[in-house]
Amino acid sequence: MTTTATGTPGRAGTDPLVRIEGVHKFFGEHHVLRGIDMTVQPGEVSVIIGPSGSGKSTLLRCINLLETISAGRIQVREDLIGYKEVNGRLHDLSTKAIANQRREIGMVFQRFNLFPHKTALANIMEAPTQVKRQSKTAARTAALELLDRVGLAERANHYPSQLSGGQQQRVAIARALAMEPELMLFDEPTSALDPELVGDVLNVMKDLAKSGMTMIVVTHEIGFAREVGDTLTFMDGGVVVETGNPRQIIANPQHARTKEFLSRVL
Amino acid sequence: MSQTAKRGSFAGPDDGVERINAVPVRHPGRWVGAAIIVLVLAITAQSLITNPRFHWDLVGTYLLDTLVVQGIGWTLILTVSSMVIAIALAIMLAFMRQSENPLFRYVSWVWVWFFRGTPVYTQLVFWGLVATLYPKIIIGVPFGPEWFSMDTQTVVNATVAAILGLGLNESAYLAEIFRAGLKSVDNGQMEAAEALGMRRSKIMWRIILPQAMRVIVPPTGNETIGMLKTTSLVLAVPFTYDLTFVTNTIANRIYQPIPLLIVAAFWYLLVTSVLMVGQFYIERHFGKGVDNLTKAPVKPAAVAAAVAHAHNPAAPADPEPAAPTSEGGTTP
């Protein structure tokens, strides 16, 4: 894991999996991201917290190209997200190349977004069979294993509307994992859930973290950040206010804004 | 109503729970309404039977007349083929309208604007005249060599003209229905599929359209039934074998319009009823997973197999407890 930094002298001792540099995002006149810098090492669980409207979702959506950035650059491994660089000039990627980049990045949404006309099993099999052209049998076997992993083997043939919110979210996680991504993005995966269902989803995420998955998690679950997070980033007003070891920041925030936010959510 | 109250005391299973047995609200208005309806029906029935000018004997004679039956056949052919063309075009137009390519969006918009903006009757007359306008169809390079040519009349005969006229016109209306259907699908579906790396055309076909069908099918059924009767306009082409034209011709020949109107109405109603049954099944198909969940689409055998399989490779995990919501509220 510890390869020496060749491309980025002066940074940490490993090549980061995700490198976000000076990213800005405008929605029309609205300046939502104001120069974000962030790196995520392979296998790292990076937790992002921050008040509503601070740009957390926007940042995640930029990483897998649901939004295009206005300035800066995002790199996942060697791939520049959304563009290719030819002779120092950026060119938009073709839709095909964009789709290829997205395959490496799994995303879990606040509102699950399962396909309601497909069973849990079919939801998980959809991308492997349609995008990776896996055979039905291979995809089914893999999907059933994933369902078992998220504790829902019995629910394979249920439609999303027959599942509880927590179950739907776990299927959604399994669906993203089926593409074998090297990076998983979670946008407030538990905030649409009843409190008693949150634990099941967090447990699945903990197991995933233990298995070595690189994860960027936007959440209000400070407990999760403390227990599972390798780094904690506090965002406010489109900038990174503070970043570092979650346990240290939670115990002893350096900035007034972090302190104030934590006092509200803890 | 003391009977009901008494009956209630021993209704239901023997579980010692005394079921509520409220006296239902009375609806005297309904009885009055029913009485009026029965009266009106009786009067109508009496007039239908006793008025000799209905000529029920002629209705019987012509109901299964060869020309009439062929007329139904032609009407069905026109309806089905023009709807097939219209649906294929409408899907294409609706996709084009949502495309990222501005040229596609523009073409789709203009198509709808034109075919919806001109009367179907005019369009049918036009297609009937196409052979006069362009006597020959020539394939080749403009102002250059000709590779192939043929008489328009042989390609665009009355049947083709009628189907094209009806189908192209209908495609514009259906395109709007399909567009509304596609728009009704939550944006999160597109994003989730995109995040999985699916290409846009695939997302449309496999994710968005199947969900949109729930919204699309009812108005499309409506349009199909409408089309069944719009086919009677094909005399504008002129196309002269459809049910309306044929029954009209017979009526004029025997100077008896009423019985033949009844014959035509009977057949249109019958076909409409069959179409409505078809629509019911199509709606049920696309409602899968969203509507009619009480019909339990879960096959117990398949679940058992899935569980067995999933637990095969790994160590057998504890089975998932039944629906977690079922034990809500009973905190010890």
Ligand SMILES: Nc1ncnc2c1ncn2[C@@H]1O[C@H](COP(=O)(O)OP(=O)(O)OP(=O)(O)O)[C@@H](O)[C@H]1O
């Ligand atoms: N598509 C869009 N068009 C215009 N403005 C947008 C769009 N998406 C987000 N915004 C704005 O960008 C800002 C940041 O939104 P974002 O969803 O990233 O916040 P967030 O930190 O995820 O908040 P929350 O905790 O409520 O989810 C908000 O002010 C929002 O109104």
Ligand SMILES: [Mg+2]
């Ligand atoms: Mg958000």
